[in-house]
Amino acid sequence: MSKKQLMLGNDAVAQGLYDAGVCVASSYPGTPSTEVTETLAEFRDIYTEWAPNEKVAFEVAFGASLGGVRSFCAMKHVGLNVAADPLFTMSYTGVGAGLVVVVADDPGMHSSQNEQDSRHYAIASKVPMLEPSDSRECYEYAKAAFEISERFDTPVLLRLCTRVSHSQSLVETTGRGAVTPKMYARDLAKYVMMPGNAKRRHPIVENRTRALIEYAETSPLNSLELGECRELGIICSGTAYQYVREVLGEGASVLKLGLVNPLPEKLIRDFADAVDSLIVIEELDPVIENHVKTLGIECHGKDMFPLCDEFSQNLVARILDSAPHTGSMRTSTPTDIVAIDAPIPARPPVMCAGCPHRGMFYTLSKNKVRVFGDIGCYTLGAAAPLAAIDTTLCMGASVTTLHGYTHAQAFGDGDDVKTACVIGDSTFMHSGVTGLINTAYNGGASTVIILDNSITGMTGHQQNPTTGLDIHGDPAGKIDLEALCRAIGITRVRVVDPYNLAECEAAVTEETAADELSVIISRRPCALLKTVKAKPPLTVNAEKCVKCKACMKIGCPAISMTDDGAVIDDTLCVGCGVCAQLCKFGALEVQA
Amino acid sequence: MTTKNIMIVGVGGQGSLLASRVLGNLLLGEGFDVKVSEVHGMSQRGGSVVTYVRYGDKVYSPIVDEGQADFIISFEPLEAARWLSYLAPNGKIITNTQQVDPMPVITGAAQYPDDIVGKMRAAGADVDAFDALSVATQAGSGKAVNIALLGRASRYFEFSDGAWTNALESTVPPRFIEMNKKAFELGKNA
């Protein structure tokens, strides 16, 4: 039975994978890829899990594939950096049953630390990559990816981007087909990648690429759409296709590439022959453009279009302005209603009211500690007024950066500024623990603060190995952070409640002064968790308030200053009591 | 028909996702091709958020660009002003009047402009402003601001009451449906 519905791109991928018979999925959450796995987890007849990081997840999927079932894993673009190791050699071993990996890029960096283009990974590892341009294609391509994986004996990358992952459009679904697991086939020459075997596998990879190029020439994933306008031909893929059609309409001639690695040769030549001139329109790097030029075909691309940020219909329209087109462009008449007659203050994201990280960041900021940060909600601790973080690089880098920084102090003058690093519970499990082992092994004296809010926060509340719950919220194994740190050989391990500023103060001053490695676990569940009950909002006693603004230093969005003194927004305040500890005049009162 | 564009703008956490999904289901029910582009992740934490809803015979791009929005449905006046350049020449703004101070205003680094609605009108925008929070509270929950706004916006669309009700019923969880229907009605007649 087929059914037409509005679906988020990520949900459509999940439905496509499910209908294609996926049985095992393992992922680490990362915006914009997270919902694929969350939606898959709603199908209780398959196995899904959150893994501590992308490399682990990918290898779990590999094992399941060898074990004979279609398997899957999802990650954001930077996650593929972590999972690159298994990817490159899995290209050599190939798979058992089909294996599909979603990698979600984030042009425009809506929720990421860089704007890398994951198509380079497909090229470098020599595995096929598909790129859908809307939810319908998300569904279809997820299914096609499994077919290609099994037909060509390779893992397959399915590249998404924010605008595809997080846009809803119409999808027609068909339902789950029959699942017939394969038998595990022992094959040492194929799966034991020691030099002798790997040497024999490499030519197989090269032959496979040639076969895939053949496939690309006629695959329905690539479509040559010749319109009445032949002066100009556009080559594009993904969302860029949607912008091009929006601007140029049905009359334009477009070569739409759904298989973005490997790219076809003859198909591109045929298209080039059919049009007078070529423009490649692609977000981020000139991957298709370079390929076209390698074929000896002249084209425009990054000489016209930017390398940075995401595209839009206006951007495409503006740049193509002089190009011949048949589309009806609404964008060509810009409005004169542009701005109000006043500066508009920015509205950056902020740490939530009652965020458990706030008390610890306040303490670090007050003590002028130099803080090496990590990836998560708590990166917002770098924003004013707390401004408590000096660096944010990648997952797990807080612990290691601090260790290296400390060693640099032995050379040159250095200053006497105390140092520490902060890392969330999920990020610590992801790749912080290996850094901590390094510091412990090499006798470093870092102060490592684990901001344990008992959830993976930024990506929207996923469980992790420290929460004691699995992907379905059911009881699971629970990693004991204190015991883990002690097992590494660290004796100074202490737990503080970040809602208690005196406790934070004592821990930070004592541990940063200590001459050995110490771990402070700042523990308090995220205030947004459904299981966390808010306390009654605080009230301001206007008679006591002297407008000293001490309570404003923590940047709680629930507190503001008026001419009559501090005001607390009782729809936002969750009664954490941190502000009250800063008021020397007892003006902030806890309600009974 | 040419593609129509709606933007829903507000502050992360105000419920714009649900509003866009109600609209999506409404338009799907009316037989249109629909695309909805949402925001997830970092900016949801109290930052400025925008959701795009587009519908017509055939919709390509999932986003709305400058000068294209036929409607801007806004949860907060400053956010309506922020996206003003996205309004189409004959577009309409439907905005809640409830002010939510951004962090730079709270810390005193910036000033919240006064009389934003008046300033938007002075800039040439067609603005319908009302207190959606009171309407929502009257209906039973301040959280229903999103649906109260949709109720108000429904005046400017040509869809039947039944179509809106169906869209609400297929989107809103059953235990909140009565309250939301009330917020919709009150918003429409506010």
Ligand code: SF4
């Ligand atoms: S810290 Fe106390 S006295 Fe000072 S402004 Fe805040 S509420 Fe008023």
Ligand code: SF4
């Ligand atoms: S108690 Fe104070 S710091 Fe905590 S949420 Fe309320 S206003 Fe913010």
